[in-house]
Amino acid sequence: MIKLKRLRRDDSLGPLESVLFLDFIKGLTITMKNLLRKPITTQYPKEKITPPKRFRGKHGHFVYDGTEPPSLQAIQGFMSFEKGKSRCVACYMCQTACPMPTLFRIEAVQMPDGTKKVVRFDMNLLNCLFCGLCVDACPVECLTMSDIHEMAVYRRSQAVIHMDDMEKIGATNAKTVRELPDRIWRNDKERETLWGKVKWNF
Amino acid sequence: MNDMIFTAIVIAVKILVVLAVTLGLGAYLTWYERKFAGHLQARRGPTVVGPFGLLQPLADGLKLMTKAPILPKGIDTKLYYMAIMMALVPAIMLFAVVPFGPSFKIMGHEVKPIVANLNIAILYVFAMGSMAAYGTLFAGWASNSKYAFIGSLRKAALIVSYEVVLGFAALSVILLAGSMNVFDIVDSQIKSGIWYIVYQPISFVLFLFCLLAESGRVPFDIQEAEAELVTGYNVEYGGMKFGIFPLAEWYLNVLALCAIATVLYFGGWSGPHIFGPFSGFIWFLVKTFGLLFFVLWVHWTLPRYQAKDVVEFAWKYLLPISIVNLVATAFFVYFKG
Amino acid sequence: MELLAFVVIGSVAIVSALGAILVKSPIHVMVWFLGFILSIAASFFALKADLLAGLQLVIYAVAIVVFYVLVITTIPWEKIKMFEGFYKKELIFALPAFFLTIGTVLYLVFNAKLSNMRQMLPKDNVSALGTVLFTKYIVPFELASFILLIAMIGAIIFGKEKANG
Incomplete structure (x- = not known):
């Protein structure tokens, strides 16, 4: 257990402490310990650390590949999906949840056989604040966020991502992120040691 | 006539060597400080330019020199440029009285590795150490900025108060040695075999405080308090014009004062002869850089005092302590003979 | 060699003293004055009067001039009405003193015997x-x-x- 010594602001040092500079020496020993320690930084462009599972980076679309949740299985007959393409149903829930009204541009058309096809799903990431509300709002677990955080571009137009970009991310980065173990709460037991057991009031 | 030519050549060589060494060292001290500060904070410091980032000072210098020269509005242009020189010159002049080692013989002539062997070397150090205040003061005034001006006023107040303490602290050592000549001070320490830090620990601590204050190091760097004054008196300077100020104040001044502290308290070049003929020089450098290491260590560890506390600290605590110490030393010297 | 040093240092001292009188900006006056004091210290050094030179540096060049500069820089000069013109009355009253000083210096230069410093120091x-x-x-x-x-x-x-x- 860490022992905390609490000092009031107006507590002055004792006579011995102030004459022998004991508080100076304490600080100096701490920095000296740091000096002998190995550096803890990463050399960024050469080595990159993996962001945690809950990291909210560039958006992606999970593709239609047979891992759909029951909510989508119920309505997939009405949609014209292709294997390996986005499983978006153009419900506009993400746009509704988004705090920024002009961020999304979603368009869908009716195919000759009566099914619905999403033809456009653009996100202007310059407006995005990466709150993740759109991901929470998605009813079919299509929209997701990956761990891509290097999003600098040369033009404003390049900051707008399209459906095919997001499909690619959903098939690669977002998929690996989904399979990652959660670094913060690996399991309930560990959580309980940290935060105590959660008591429900019913 | 032959003698005179020899003396002239020796003086020229000394000046050249001191200038080259100090300016080169000053540049490389920036690398050393960045590396050291990095490792104190579990970082790495410069690593990219050259092996271990050793070419970083050159890259920094190149960057500073190629920057666009910007003159702020409403400045006093002559003083603005003059302040740079006023900051740099005293810092270099300090090295004139630093003895880098014992005297040696070349072609039958005795040569002392010091540019000017003055009888009043320590007095000269006080003078030059505080002449640096003009650079700061005029830089702050000439650049027509409130931040710069407040910084320079703080520095002036600091110099005026700590110069007095520095004088009294060093005076007790001068009393023990019986001379203000650096060679005499070191010789008397070598003769008695005891460094003056043993006799004068309080004086050494006071000297250390004044060293930190004069060279604008933490915990007394109120003239460039980044949180309040951006960077103090040199806010309005850019490019190499800016680069001169930290070079003069943070590196050259600190190095020279560390060397003087080595002379006063650590027996100069005295030490066992384990490095052959150069052992005196090497010991001197080792001690100086040990002190410098300590100064940097303190700089990157401690927080800053408040501006009002610093001057109060000097006049209310350090000055009485130093005077009492001086009087006690005087009694000691008088009764011991 | 010594004559050369004396001529150089002396001319610097005279020029900076004149500058201190003739320059308008009060801060520039302080800079010229500082130059004057430093050249006096240099002439002490040239005369091998080390202690005097050191005291000149510590006391005048540092302590006193720093205080002058501190005071002068803190005055808001742009708010103070400067005197623009020529000091007529003052000049007339100063002339006798000026001639008296010149006469004394000339008398000293031509008649007084300078002691030989080199042997006594x-x-x-x-x-x-x-x-x-x-x-x-x-x-x-x-x-x-x-x-x-x-x-x-x-x-x-x-x-x-x-x-x-």
Whole structure:
């Protein structure tokens, strides 16, 4: 257990402490310990650390590949999906949840056989604040966020991502992120040691 | 006539060597400080330019020199440029009285590795150490900025108060040695075999405080308090014009004062002869850089005092302590003979 | 060699003294004045009067001029109405004093015998000056320090009155 010594602001040092500079020496020993320690930084462009599972980076679309949740299985007959393409149903829930009204541009058309096809799903990431509300709002677990955080571009137009970009991310980065173990709460037991057991009031 | 030519050549060589060494060292001290500060904070410091980032000072210098020269509005242009020189010159002049080692013989002539062997070397150090205040003061005034001006006023107040303490602290050592000549001070320490830090620990601590204050190091760097004054008196300077100020104040001044502290308290070049003929020089450098290491260590560890506390600290605590110490030393010297 | 040093240092001193009088900006006056004091210190060094040079540097060049600069820089000069013109009356009154000074200096230059410093100066002039100051001239020295102490106390009292009133 860490022992905390609490000092009031107006507590002055004792006579011995102030004459022998004991508080100076304490600080100096701490920095000296740091000096002998190995550096803890990463050399960024050469080595990159993996962001945690809950990291909210560039958006992606999970593709239609047979891992759909029951909510989508119920309505997939009405949609014209292709294997390996986005499983978006153009419900506009993400746009509704988004705090920024002009961020999304979603368009869908009716195919000759009566099914619905999403033809456009653009996100202007310059407006995005990466709150993740759109991901929470998605009813079919299509929209997701990956761990891509290097999003600098040369033009404003390049900051707008399209459906095919997001499909690619959903098939690669977002998929690996989904399979990652959660670094913060690996399991309930560990959580309980940290935060105590959660008591429900019913 | 032959003698005179020899003396002239020796003086020229000394000046050249001191200038080259100090300016080169000053540049490389920036690398050393960045590396050291990095490792104190579990970082790495410069690593990219050259092996271990050793070419970083050159890259920094190149960057500073190629920057666009910007003159702020409403400045006093002559003083603005003059302040740079006023900051740099005293810092270099300090090295004139630093003895880098014992005297040696070349072609039958005795040569002392010091540019000017003055009888009043320590007095000269006080003078030059505080002449640096003009650079700061005029830089702050000439650049027509409130931040710069407040910084320079703080520095002036600091110099005026700590110069007095520095004088009294060093005076007790001068009393023990019986001379203000650096060679005499070191010789008397070598003769008695005891460094003056043993006799004068309080004086050494006071000297250390004044060293930190004069060279604008933490915990007394109120003239460039980044949180309040951006960077103090040199806010309005850019490019190499800016680069001169930290070079003069943070590196050259600190190095020279560390060397003087080595002379006063650590027996100069005295030490066992384990490095052959150069052992005196090497010991001197080792001690100086040990002190410098300590100064940097303190700089990157401690927080800053408040501006009002610093001057109060000097006049209310350090000055009485130093005077009492001086009087006690005087009694000691008088009764011991 | 010594003549060269004297001519260089002396001309620097005269030029900077003239600059201190003729320059308009009060800060520039301080810079010229600083140059003057430094050249005086340099001439002391050239005369091998090390202690005097050191004291000149420490006391005049640093302590006193720093205080001048501190005071002058803190005055908001742009708000103060500067005198634009020519000091006529002052010049007329100053002329006799000017001629008197010139005459005295000329008399000194042509008639007075300069002592040969080189033989009289002891090698370690710090201890020599200290010995003289604390034996032969102990009474004037202590008197001077006492007067300075009184002046300091007076200054503090004046300052207090100003601050209270």
